[in-house]
Amino acid sequence: MSLTLKLAVLAVAVAVTAYVWRDTFDPESVRGARVLVTGASMGIGEQMAYHYARLGAELIITARSENTLKDVVQRCVELGAQKALYVAADMSIPTEPERVLKESVELLGGLDYLILNHIGNSPYGLWDGDTEYVRRLMQINFVSYVQMAATALPILERSSGAIVVVSSLLGKMTTPFAAPYASTKFALGGFFGTLQHELAMQGSNVSVTITVLGLIDTASAMDKIRGYTDVTPYPASEAALHIIKAGATRQTESYFPWFHWFTCFFRDWFPYFRDMCIRRSFTIPSN
Template identity: 45%
Template sequence: MWKRIRTQVSLNRWGWGVQFQAQPEGPQEPIALCICNANHLMLKGKRVIVTGASTGIGEQMAYHLAQMGAHVLVTARTEAKLQKVRTKHTHTGHICCVSLCPANGLQSCPAAPRGLDMLILNHVGNSYFNYFDGDVGHVQKLLKINFLSYVAMTVSALPRLKDSGGSIVVVSSMAGKAGFPFTAPYSATKFALDGFFSSLRQELIIQKVDVSITLCVLGFIDTAASDVVLVSPAPKEECALEIIKGGALRQREIYYKYAATKIPLLIRDWAPELLDYLIRRSYNVENLKKN
Protein backbone atom coordinates (compact mmCIF):
# COMPACT_ATOMS: atom_id res chain seq x y z
CA MET A 1 0.00 0.00 0.00
CA TRP A 2 1.41 3.38 -1.03
CA LYS A 3 1.84 5.86 1.77
CA ARG A 4 4.31 8.41 0.43
CA ILE A 5 5.00 10.11 -2.88
CA ARG A 6 8.23 12.04 -3.21
CA THR A 7 8.24 14.81 -5.82
CA GLN A 8 11.34 16.34 -7.39
CA VAL A 9 11.10 19.36 -9.68
CA SER A 10 13.93 20.21 -12.07
CA LEU A 11 14.53 22.71 -14.83
CA ASN A 12 15.69 21.44 -18.22
CA ARG A 13 15.93 22.87 -21.74
CA TRP A 14 12.19 22.38 -22.17
CA GLY A 15 11.05 23.97 -18.95
CA TRP A 16 10.00 22.41 -15.69
CA GLY A 17 10.24 18.65 -15.36
CA VAL A 18 8.53 16.78 -12.53
CA GLN A 19 9.68 13.43 -11.15
CA PHE A 20 7.39 11.37 -8.91
CA GLN A 21 8.67 8.48 -6.78
CA ALA A 22 6.07 6.32 -5.07
CA GLN A 23 7.33 4.67 -1.88
CA PRO A 24 5.81 2.09 0.46
CA GLU A 25 5.91 2.46 4.20
CA GLY A 26 9.23 1.83 5.82
CA PRO A 27 12.83 2.33 4.75
CA GLN A 28 12.58 0.45 1.42
CA GLU A 29 13.94 1.93 -1.80
CA PRO A 30 11.51 3.49 -4.28
CA ILE A 31 9.96 0.82 -6.53
CA ALA A 32 7.88 2.95 -8.94
CA LEU A 33 9.13 5.83 -11.06
CA CYS A 34 7.38 8.15 -13.53
CA ILE A 35 9.14 11.05 -15.23
CA CYS A 36 6.88 13.71 -16.73
CA ASN A 37 8.04 16.60 -18.87
CA ALA A 38 5.06 18.93 -19.11
CA ASN A 39 5.93 20.53 -22.44
CA HIS A 40 6.52 17.23 -24.21
CA LEU A 41 3.17 15.90 -23.00
CA MET A 42 1.43 19.07 -24.18
CA LEU A 43 2.28 18.11 -27.77
CA LYS A 44 1.45 14.41 -27.67
CA GLY A 45 -1.40 13.71 -30.09
CA LYS A 46 -1.60 17.33 -31.27
CA ARG A 47 -2.28 18.06 -34.94
CA VAL A 48 0.41 20.35 -36.32
CA ILE A 49 1.12 21.83 -39.75
CA VAL A 50 4.68 22.99 -40.49
CA THR A 51 5.25 24.92 -43.72
CA GLY A 52 8.63 25.12 -45.39
CA ALA A 53 9.63 21.84 -43.78
CA SER A 54 11.72 20.31 -46.56
CA THR A 55 15.01 21.50 -45.10
CA GLY A 56 16.68 23.50 -42.33
CA ILE A 57 14.71 24.61 -39.27
CA GLY A 58 11.39 23.42 -40.68
CA GLU A 59 12.62 19.88 -41.20
CA GLN A 60 14.09 19.82 -37.69
CA MET A 61 10.78 21.02 -36.21
CA ALA A 62 8.86 18.29 -38.02
CA TYR A 63 11.25 15.64 -36.75
CA HIS A 64 11.14 16.87 -33.13
CA LEU A 65 7.33 17.16 -33.16
CA ALA A 66 6.95 13.62 -34.48
CA GLN A 67 9.29 12.33 -31.76
CA MET A 68 7.06 14.03 -29.20
CA GLY A 69 4.02 12.17 -30.50
CA ALA A 70 2.40 14.97 -32.49
CA HIS A 71 0.69 14.26 -35.81
CA VAL A 72 2.61 16.43 -38.24
CA LEU A 73 1.71 17.57 -41.74
CA VAL A 74 4.75 19.10 -43.43
CA THR A 75 4.54 21.15 -46.61
CA ALA A 76 6.90 22.46 -49.26
CA ARG A 77 6.41 23.93 -52.68
CA THR A 78 8.38 21.24 -54.53
CA GLU A 79 7.74 17.50 -54.54
CA ALA A 80 11.45 16.70 -54.97
CA LYS A 81 12.38 18.31 -51.66
CA LEU A 82 9.52 16.57 -49.85
CA GLN A 83 10.70 13.24 -51.21
CA LYS A 84 14.02 13.77 -49.43
CA VAL A 85 12.15 14.31 -46.16
CA ARG A 86 10.17 11.09 -46.71
CA THR A 87 13.38 9.18 -47.39
CA LYS A 88 15.21 10.55 -44.35
CA HIS A 89 12.34 10.01 -41.91
CA THR A 90 10.67 6.80 -43.11
CA HIS A 91 10.97 5.42 -39.56
CA THR A 92 8.78 8.24 -38.21
CA GLY A 93 5.14 7.31 -38.60
CA HIS A 94 3.75 10.66 -37.44
CA ILE A 95 4.93 12.75 -40.43
CA CYS A 96 2.81 13.28 -43.54
CA CYS A 97 4.42 15.16 -46.46
CA VAL A 98 2.34 17.27 -48.85
CA SER A 99 3.34 19.49 -51.76
CA LEU A 100 1.45 22.74 -51.22
CA CYS A 101 1.48 26.32 -52.45
CA PRO A 102 0.93 28.33 -49.22
CA ALA A 103 -0.60 31.22 -51.16
CA ASN A 104 -3.64 29.01 -51.83
CA GLY A 105 -4.16 28.19 -48.16
CA LEU A 106 -5.40 24.84 -46.87
CA GLN A 107 -8.27 24.66 -49.36
CA SER A 108 -5.87 23.28 -51.97
CA CYS A 109 -4.68 20.51 -49.63
CA PRO A 110 -7.01 17.47 -49.38
CA ALA A 111 -4.63 15.88 -46.87
CA ALA A 112 -5.00 18.75 -44.39
CA PRO A 113 -6.45 17.55 -41.07
CA ARG A 114 -10.05 18.45 -40.28
CA GLY A 115 -8.89 19.56 -36.87
CA LEU A 116 -5.78 21.59 -36.14
CA ASP A 117 -3.97 22.51 -32.93
CA MET A 118 -0.92 24.38 -34.18
CA LEU A 119 0.06 26.13 -37.40
CA ILE A 120 3.79 26.84 -37.78
CA LEU A 121 4.51 29.26 -40.63
CA ASN A 122 8.13 28.86 -41.61
CA HIS A 123 8.47 28.91 -45.42
CA VAL A 124 10.55 31.58 -47.13
CA GLY A 125 11.37 32.59 -50.70
CA ASN A 126 14.87 32.80 -52.12
CA SER A 127 16.48 36.23 -52.06
CA TYR A 128 19.92 37.66 -52.71
CA PHE A 129 22.35 38.84 -50.04
CA ASN A 130 23.77 42.06 -51.45
CA TYR A 131 23.10 45.75 -51.99
CA PHE A 132 19.51 46.47 -53.08
CA ASP A 133 19.54 46.58 -56.88
CA GLY A 134 16.22 48.37 -57.38
CA ASP A 135 14.37 45.26 -58.57
CA VAL A 136 10.78 46.03 -57.52
CA GLY A 137 9.54 42.81 -59.12
CA HIS A 138 11.70 40.77 -56.76
CA VAL A 139 10.29 42.64 -53.76
CA GLN A 140 6.74 41.91 -54.95
CA LYS A 141 7.54 38.22 -55.47
CA LEU A 142 9.09 37.95 -52.02
CA LEU A 143 6.14 39.71 -50.39
CA LYS A 144 3.81 37.15 -51.96
CA ILE A 145 5.79 34.20 -50.61
CA ASN A 146 7.06 35.53 -47.27
CA PHE A 147 4.04 37.59 -46.24
CA LEU A 148 0.82 37.24 -48.25
CA SER A 149 0.95 33.44 -48.21
CA TYR A 150 1.31 33.57 -44.40
CA VAL A 151 -1.90 35.60 -44.33
CA ALA A 152 -3.65 33.14 -46.67
CA MET A 153 -2.61 30.12 -44.59
CA THR A 154 -3.75 31.86 -41.40
CA VAL A 155 -7.16 32.78 -42.83
CA SER A 156 -7.79 29.22 -44.01
CA ALA A 157 -6.60 27.68 -40.72
CA LEU A 158 -8.31 30.04 -38.27
CA PRO A 159 -11.71 28.26 -38.16
CA ARG A 160 -10.00 25.00 -37.15
CA LEU A 161 -7.73 26.74 -34.66
CA LYS A 162 -10.70 28.52 -33.07
CA ASP A 163 -12.42 25.17 -32.55
CA SER A 164 -9.38 23.70 -30.82
CA GLY A 165 -8.13 26.79 -28.99
CA GLY A 166 -4.93 26.37 -30.96
CA SER A 167 -1.80 28.34 -31.75
CA ILE A 168 -0.19 30.17 -34.65
CA VAL A 169 3.61 30.25 -34.69
CA VAL A 170 5.23 32.75 -37.06
CA VAL A 171 8.93 32.34 -37.81
CA SER A 172 10.50 35.75 -38.32
CA SER A 173 13.93 37.29 -37.94
CA MET A 174 16.00 40.04 -36.37
CA ALA A 175 15.83 41.54 -39.86
CA GLY A 176 12.15 42.15 -39.12
CA LYS A 177 12.92 44.12 -35.96
CA ALA A 178 15.97 46.20 -36.89
CA GLY A 179 17.64 47.48 -40.04
CA PHE A 180 20.18 45.03 -41.47
CA PRO A 181 22.10 45.83 -44.67
CA PHE A 182 22.05 43.65 -47.79
CA THR A 183 18.61 42.16 -47.02
CA ALA A 184 16.21 45.00 -47.92
CA PRO A 185 13.54 42.90 -49.75
CA TYR A 186 13.70 40.12 -47.15
CA SER A 187 13.56 42.60 -44.26
CA ALA A 188 10.47 44.26 -45.73
CA THR A 189 8.58 40.96 -45.61
CA LYS A 190 9.63 40.23 -42.03
CA PHE A 191 8.61 43.69 -40.79
CA ALA A 192 5.24 43.09 -42.48
CA LEU A 193 4.80 39.84 -40.53
CA ASP A 194 5.40 41.64 -37.23
CA GLY A 195 2.85 44.33 -38.05
CA PHE A 196 0.13 42.02 -39.33
CA PHE A 197 0.30 39.33 -36.67
CA SER A 198 0.72 41.80 -33.79
CA SER A 199 -2.45 43.54 -34.97
CA LEU A 200 -4.27 40.23 -35.46
CA ARG A 201 -3.30 39.16 -31.94
CA GLN A 202 -4.96 42.29 -30.55
CA GLU A 203 -8.15 41.62 -32.50
CA LEU A 204 -8.34 38.01 -31.33
CA ILE A 205 -7.96 39.13 -27.71
CA ILE A 206 -10.68 41.78 -28.13
CA GLN A 207 -13.01 39.15 -29.61
CA LYS A 208 -12.09 36.70 -26.81
CA VAL A 209 -10.90 34.14 -29.36
CA ASP A 210 -8.66 31.56 -27.70
CA VAL A 211 -5.98 31.38 -30.41
CA SER A 212 -2.44 32.39 -29.46
CA ILE A 213 0.11 33.98 -31.79
CA THR A 214 3.83 33.48 -31.18
CA LEU A 215 6.32 35.55 -33.17
CA CYS A 216 9.78 33.96 -33.37
CA VAL A 217 12.64 36.44 -33.69
CA LEU A 218 15.67 34.50 -34.88
CA GLY A 219 19.27 35.58 -35.14
CA PHE A 220 21.90 34.08 -37.44
CA ILE A 221 21.22 30.34 -37.87
CA ASP A 222 23.56 27.80 -39.45
CA THR A 223 21.14 27.11 -42.29
CA ALA A 224 22.43 30.14 -44.16
CA ALA A 225 26.10 30.48 -43.22
CA SER A 226 28.07 33.09 -45.10
CA ASP A 227 31.66 34.26 -45.08
CA VAL A 228 30.28 37.80 -45.06
CA VAL A 229 28.71 37.53 -41.60
CA LEU A 230 31.23 37.57 -38.74
CA VAL A 231 28.77 36.29 -36.11
CA SER A 232 28.92 32.58 -35.30
CA PRO A 233 25.72 30.82 -36.41
CA ALA A 234 23.45 29.09 -33.91
CA PRO A 235 22.45 25.43 -34.42
CA LYS A 236 19.20 24.84 -36.29
CA GLU A 237 18.36 21.79 -34.15
CA GLU A 238 18.24 23.80 -30.92
CA CYS A 239 16.49 26.67 -32.70
CA ALA A 240 13.73 24.29 -33.83
CA LEU A 241 13.19 23.13 -30.25
CA GLU A 242 12.93 26.70 -28.98
CA ILE A 243 10.30 27.53 -31.60
CA ILE A 244 8.24 24.48 -30.66
CA LYS A 245 8.58 25.31 -26.97
CA GLY A 246 7.41 28.89 -27.53
CA GLY A 247 4.36 27.73 -29.46
CA ALA A 248 3.46 25.04 -26.93
CA LEU A 249 3.67 27.54 -24.07
CA ARG A 250 1.70 30.13 -26.10
CA GLN A 251 4.37 32.78 -25.63
CA ARG A 252 3.91 36.18 -27.25
CA GLU A 253 7.44 36.24 -28.70
CA ILE A 254 10.56 34.12 -28.50
CA TYR A 255 14.12 35.29 -29.13
CA TYR A 256 16.84 32.89 -30.29
CA LYS A 257 19.52 33.12 -29.32
CA TYR A 258 18.42 35.45 -26.56
CA ALA A 259 21.67 37.36 -26.08
CA ALA A 260 22.07 37.89 -29.83
CA THR A 261 18.52 39.12 -30.38
CA LYS A 262 16.74 40.53 -27.33
CA ILE A 263 19.69 42.47 -25.93
CA PRO A 264 20.46 44.29 -29.22
CA LEU A 265 16.80 45.27 -29.45
CA LEU A 266 17.01 46.79 -25.97
CA ILE A 267 20.00 48.81 -27.19
CA ARG A 268 17.94 49.97 -30.18
CA ASP A 269 15.34 51.55 -27.92
CA TRP A 270 17.96 53.66 -26.14
CA ALA A 271 20.71 54.12 -28.72
CA PRO A 272 19.53 53.24 -32.24
CA GLU A 273 22.62 54.67 -33.94
CA LEU A 274 24.85 52.53 -31.72
CA LEU A 275 22.95 49.40 -32.73
CA ASP A 276 23.22 50.37 -36.41
CA TYR A 277 26.98 50.73 -35.97
CA LEU A 278 27.31 47.36 -34.23
CA ILE A 279 25.29 45.67 -36.97
CA ARG A 280 27.52 47.14 -39.68
CA ARG A 281 30.59 45.93 -37.78
CA SER A 282 29.25 42.36 -37.88
CA TYR A 283 29.78 42.12 -41.67
CA ASN A 284 32.90 41.57 -43.72
CA VAL A 285 31.96 43.90 -46.57
CA GLU A 286 35.15 43.10 -48.50
CA ASN A 287 34.01 39.50 -48.90
CA LEU A 288 30.64 40.76 -50.11
CA LYS A 289 32.32 42.77 -52.87
CA LYS A 290 34.32 39.68 -53.93
CA ASN A 291 31.12 37.69 -54.27
Protein backbone atom coordinates in the same frame (compact mmCIF):
# COMPACT_ATOMS: atom_id res chain seq x y z
CA MET B 1 21.05 53.80 -2.90
CA SER B 2 22.97 51.57 -0.47
CA LEU B 3 24.89 48.51 -1.64
CA THR B 4 22.46 46.25 0.23
CA LEU B 5 19.46 47.78 -1.53
CA LYS B 6 21.18 47.55 -4.92
CA LEU B 7 21.90 43.86 -4.35
CA ALA B 8 18.31 43.28 -3.28
CA VAL B 9 16.97 44.97 -6.42
CA LEU B 10 19.37 42.91 -8.57
CA ALA B 11 18.31 39.70 -6.82
CA VAL B 12 14.63 40.48 -7.44
CA ALA B 13 15.34 41.27 -11.11
CA VAL B 14 17.22 37.98 -11.54
CA ALA B 15 14.44 36.03 -9.82
CA VAL B 16 11.71 37.61 -11.97
CA THR B 17 13.71 36.97 -15.15
CA ALA B 18 14.32 33.35 -14.20
CA TYR B 19 10.61 32.87 -13.45
CA VAL B 20 9.44 34.42 -16.72
CA TRP B 21 11.95 32.46 -18.82
CA ARG B 22 11.58 29.11 -17.05
CA ASP B 23 10.91 26.10 -19.25
CA THR B 24 7.25 25.11 -18.74
CA PHE B 25 7.01 22.92 -21.85
CA ASP B 26 5.25 19.58 -21.35
CA PRO B 27 6.14 17.14 -24.16
CA GLU B 28 2.85 15.31 -23.63
CA SER B 29 0.98 18.46 -24.68
CA VAL B 30 2.17 17.84 -28.25
CA ARG B 31 1.61 14.08 -28.41
CA GLY B 32 -1.19 13.42 -30.89
CA ALA B 33 -1.44 17.10 -31.86
CA ARG B 34 -2.33 17.81 -35.49
CA VAL B 35 0.44 19.98 -36.92
CA LEU B 36 1.05 21.65 -40.27
CA VAL B 37 4.65 22.80 -40.81
CA THR B 38 5.43 24.89 -43.88
CA GLY B 39 8.87 25.14 -45.46
CA ALA B 40 9.71 21.71 -44.05
CA SER B 41 11.92 20.21 -46.77
CA MET B 42 15.14 21.61 -45.28
CA GLY B 43 16.63 23.82 -42.59
CA ILE B 44 14.62 24.84 -39.55
CA GLY B 45 11.34 23.47 -40.94
CA GLU B 46 12.85 20.03 -41.49
CA GLN B 47 14.25 20.02 -37.95
CA MET B 48 10.85 21.03 -36.56
CA ALA B 49 9.27 18.10 -38.40
CA TYR B 50 11.74 15.71 -36.78
CA HIS B 51 11.16 17.13 -33.30
CA TYR B 52 7.39 16.91 -33.70
CA ALA B 53 7.80 13.32 -34.90
CA ARG B 54 9.83 12.39 -31.82
CA LEU B 55 7.12 13.98 -29.67
CA GLY B 56 4.46 11.79 -31.30
CA ALA B 57 2.54 14.42 -33.25
CA GLU B 58 0.43 13.95 -36.38
CA LEU B 59 2.19 15.87 -39.13
CA ILE B 60 1.58 17.44 -42.49
CA ILE B 61 4.66 19.04 -44.03
CA THR B 62 4.77 21.23 -47.09
CA ALA B 63 7.36 22.76 -49.42
CA ARG B 64 8.03 22.95 -53.15
CA SER B 65 10.18 19.83 -53.59
CA GLU B 66 8.04 16.69 -53.56
CA ASN B 67 11.00 14.29 -53.64
CA THR B 68 12.60 15.94 -50.61
CA LEU B 69 9.28 15.96 -48.75
CA LYS B 70 8.99 12.20 -49.27
CA ASP B 71 12.38 11.69 -47.62
CA VAL B 72 11.47 13.91 -44.66
CA VAL B 73 8.14 12.11 -44.19
CA GLN B 74 9.89 8.75 -44.17
CA ARG B 75 12.31 9.97 -41.51
CA CYS B 76 9.40 11.34 -39.43
CA VAL B 77 7.72 7.92 -39.49
CA GLU B 78 10.97 6.32 -38.32
CA LEU B 79 11.23 8.84 -35.47
CA GLY B 80 7.78 8.04 -34.13
CA ALA B 81 5.25 10.40 -35.70
CA GLN B 82 1.71 9.10 -35.23
CA LYS B 83 1.02 10.28 -38.76
CA ALA B 84 3.30 11.90 -41.35
CA LEU B 85 2.10 13.14 -44.73
CA TYR B 86 3.03 15.88 -47.17
CA VAL B 87 1.40 18.36 -49.53
CA ALA B 88 3.73 19.80 -52.16
CA ALA B 89 3.06 23.44 -53.02
CA ASP B 90 4.61 26.63 -54.34
CA MET B 91 3.61 29.52 -52.10
CA SER B 92 4.41 32.07 -54.81
CA ILE B 93 1.15 30.98 -56.48
CA PRO B 94 -1.67 32.91 -54.75
CA THR B 95 -4.11 29.97 -54.80
CA GLU B 96 -1.74 27.51 -53.13
CA PRO B 97 -1.74 28.63 -49.46
CA GLU B 98 -5.49 28.12 -49.04
CA ARG B 99 -5.35 24.80 -50.92
CA VAL B 100 -2.57 23.48 -48.68
CA LEU B 101 -4.41 24.48 -45.52
CA LYS B 102 -7.69 22.90 -46.59
CA GLU B 103 -6.05 19.66 -47.78
CA SER B 104 -4.07 19.40 -44.57
CA VAL B 105 -7.18 19.80 -42.43
CA GLU B 106 -8.94 17.09 -44.45
CA LEU B 107 -5.99 14.72 -44.07
CA LEU B 108 -5.59 15.35 -40.33
CA GLY B 109 -9.28 15.71 -39.47
CA GLY B 110 -8.63 19.13 -37.94
CA LEU B 111 -5.69 21.27 -36.89
CA ASP B 112 -4.01 22.21 -33.61
CA TYR B 113 -0.83 23.98 -34.74
CA LEU B 114 -0.15 26.01 -37.87
CA ILE B 115 3.60 26.60 -38.11
CA LEU B 116 4.37 29.30 -40.69
CA ASN B 117 8.02 28.93 -41.59
CA HIS B 118 8.49 28.95 -45.38
CA ILE B 119 10.51 31.62 -47.19
CA GLY B 120 11.33 32.38 -50.79
CA ASN B 121 14.81 32.51 -52.24
CA SER B 122 16.37 35.77 -51.08
CA PRO B 123 19.87 36.61 -52.37
CA TYR B 124 22.12 38.49 -49.98
CA GLY B 125 23.70 41.73 -51.16
CA LEU B 126 23.17 45.36 -52.04
CA TRP B 127 19.64 46.04 -53.25
CA ASP B 128 19.65 46.31 -57.04
CA GLY B 129 16.40 48.27 -57.36
CA ASP B 130 14.31 45.28 -58.49
CA THR B 131 10.85 46.18 -57.14
CA GLU B 132 9.13 43.26 -58.89
CA TYR B 133 11.30 40.84 -56.95
CA VAL B 134 10.22 42.50 -53.70
CA ARG B 135 6.60 42.03 -54.76
CA ARG B 136 7.13 38.30 -55.43
CA LEU B 137 8.98 37.77 -52.18
CA MET B 138 6.23 39.56 -50.26
CA GLN B 139 3.70 37.06 -51.65
CA ILE B 140 5.76 34.11 -50.40
CA ASN B 141 7.10 35.45 -47.10
CA PHE B 142 4.11 37.52 -46.01
CA VAL B 143 0.87 37.37 -48.01
CA SER B 144 0.79 33.56 -48.07
CA TYR B 145 1.17 33.56 -44.25
CA VAL B 146 -1.87 35.83 -43.99
CA GLN B 147 -3.83 33.66 -46.42
CA MET B 148 -3.11 30.48 -44.46
CA ALA B 149 -3.89 32.15 -41.12
CA ALA B 150 -7.19 33.50 -42.44
CA THR B 151 -8.25 30.03 -43.62
CA ALA B 152 -7.04 28.35 -40.43
CA LEU B 153 -8.55 30.68 -37.82
CA PRO B 154 -12.08 29.17 -37.70
CA ILE B 155 -10.59 25.66 -37.48
CA LEU B 156 -8.08 26.61 -34.77
CA GLU B 157 -10.85 28.36 -32.85
CA ARG B 158 -12.64 25.02 -32.51
CA SER B 159 -9.50 23.22 -31.32
CA SER B 160 -8.13 26.07 -29.15
CA GLY B 161 -5.14 25.89 -31.45
CA ALA B 162 -2.12 28.03 -32.19
CA ILE B 163 -0.49 29.93 -35.02
CA VAL B 164 3.31 30.09 -34.80
CA VAL B 165 5.04 32.64 -37.01
CA VAL B 166 8.76 32.11 -37.59
CA SER B 167 10.28 35.55 -37.92
CA SER B 168 13.74 37.04 -37.61
CA LEU B 169 15.82 39.60 -35.79
CA LEU B 170 15.74 41.31 -39.21
CA GLY B 171 12.05 41.90 -38.56
CA LYS B 172 13.00 43.95 -35.50
CA MET B 173 16.08 45.86 -36.62
CA THR B 174 17.77 46.46 -39.94
CA THR B 175 21.20 45.44 -41.22
CA PRO B 176 22.82 45.81 -44.64
CA PHE B 177 22.24 43.43 -47.57
CA ALA B 178 18.79 42.07 -46.72
CA ALA B 179 16.30 44.79 -47.68
CA PRO B 180 13.64 42.61 -49.42
CA TYR B 181 13.83 39.84 -46.81
CA ALA B 182 13.75 42.27 -43.87
CA SER B 183 10.75 44.08 -45.32
CA THR B 184 8.75 40.83 -45.33
CA LYS B 185 9.69 40.08 -41.72
CA PHE B 186 8.73 43.58 -40.56
CA ALA B 187 5.39 43.04 -42.31
CA LEU B 188 4.86 39.77 -40.39
CA GLY B 189 5.46 41.54 -37.09
CA GLY B 190 3.00 44.28 -37.96
CA PHE B 191 0.20 41.99 -39.10
CA PHE B 192 0.46 39.19 -36.55
CA GLY B 193 1.21 41.58 -33.69
CA THR B 194 -2.04 43.36 -34.52
CA LEU B 195 -3.86 40.03 -34.82
CA GLN B 196 -2.69 39.10 -31.32
CA HIS B 197 -4.41 42.20 -29.93
CA GLU B 198 -7.62 41.64 -31.85
CA LEU B 199 -7.94 37.96 -30.94
CA ALA B 200 -7.32 38.73 -27.27
CA MET B 201 -9.92 41.51 -27.29
CA GLN B 202 -12.47 39.10 -28.78
CA GLY B 203 -11.73 36.39 -26.22
CA SER B 204 -10.49 34.02 -28.92
CA ASN B 205 -9.26 30.50 -28.16
CA VAL B 206 -6.43 30.90 -30.69
CA SER B 207 -2.94 31.94 -29.63
CA VAL B 208 -0.42 33.61 -31.94
CA THR B 209 3.29 33.21 -31.23
CA ILE B 210 5.94 35.25 -33.06
CA THR B 211 9.41 33.73 -32.79
CA VAL B 212 12.36 36.05 -33.40
CA LEU B 213 15.44 34.17 -34.58
CA GLY B 214 19.01 35.32 -34.89
CA LEU B 215 21.39 33.87 -37.47
CA ILE B 216 20.82 30.10 -37.76
CA ASP B 217 23.35 27.71 -39.28
CA THR B 218 21.23 26.37 -42.13
CA ALA B 219 23.13 25.61 -45.33
CA SER B 220 21.28 28.31 -47.28
CA ALA B 221 21.94 31.00 -44.67
CA MET B 222 25.63 30.13 -44.43
CA ASP B 223 26.03 30.26 -48.21
CA LYS B 224 24.36 33.67 -48.39
CA ILE B 225 26.39 35.46 -45.72
CA ARG B 226 29.79 34.08 -46.70
CA GLY B 227 32.13 37.01 -47.29
CA TYR B 228 29.67 39.54 -45.86
CA THR B 229 29.91 38.92 -42.12
CA ASP B 230 31.38 36.60 -39.49
CA VAL B 231 28.43 36.86 -37.08
CA THR B 232 28.13 33.64 -35.04
CA PRO B 233 25.34 31.30 -36.20
CA TYR B 234 23.31 29.03 -33.90
CA PRO B 235 22.09 25.43 -34.42
CA ALA B 236 18.97 24.87 -36.50
CA SER B 237 17.88 21.90 -34.39
CA GLU B 238 17.95 23.99 -31.21
CA ALA B 239 16.08 26.82 -32.93
CA ALA B 240 13.44 24.35 -34.14
CA LEU B 241 12.86 22.95 -30.65
CA HIS B 242 12.65 26.49 -29.25
CA ILE B 243 9.91 27.34 -31.77
CA ILE B 244 7.92 24.22 -30.84
CA LYS B 245 8.16 25.00 -27.13
CA ALA B 246 7.16 28.64 -27.63
CA GLY B 247 4.07 27.63 -29.60
CA ALA B 248 3.06 24.88 -27.18
CA THR B 249 3.34 27.21 -24.17
CA ARG B 250 1.42 29.90 -26.08
CA GLN B 251 4.04 32.60 -25.73
CA THR B 252 3.25 35.90 -27.41
CA GLU B 253 6.83 36.47 -28.51
CA SER B 254 10.01 34.45 -28.09
CA TYR B 255 13.68 34.93 -28.93
CA PHE B 256 16.40 32.54 -30.04
CA PRO B 257 19.11 32.79 -28.97
CA TRP B 258 17.62 34.16 -25.75
CA PHE B 259 19.92 37.19 -25.52
CA HIS B 260 18.30 38.78 -28.57
CA TRP B 261 15.56 39.89 -26.19
CA PHE B 262 18.17 42.30 -24.84
CA THR B 263 19.30 43.16 -28.39
CA CYS B 264 15.78 44.37 -29.14
CA PHE B 265 15.30 45.94 -25.71
CA PHE B 266 18.33 48.19 -26.13
CA ARG B 267 17.82 48.71 -29.88
CA ASP B 268 16.70 52.35 -29.71
CA TRP B 269 18.72 53.57 -26.74
CA PHE B 270 21.83 54.68 -28.61
CA PRO B 271 21.00 54.63 -32.33
CA TYR B 272 24.27 56.20 -33.52
CA PHE B 273 26.42 53.58 -31.77
CA ARG B 274 24.00 50.81 -32.73
CA ASP B 275 24.28 51.63 -36.42
CA MET B 276 28.04 52.05 -36.19
CA CYS B 277 28.39 48.59 -34.61
CA ILE B 278 26.10 47.01 -37.22
CA ARG B 279 28.01 48.50 -40.16
CA ARG B 280 31.33 47.41 -38.72
CA SER B 281 30.01 43.84 -38.53
CA PHE B 282 29.49 43.66 -42.30
CA THR B 283 31.66 44.01 -45.39
CA ILE B 284 30.87 44.59 -49.06
CA PRO B 285 32.79 41.73 -50.72
CA SER B 286 35.22 42.67 -53.47
CA ASN B 287 34.37 41.22 -56.86
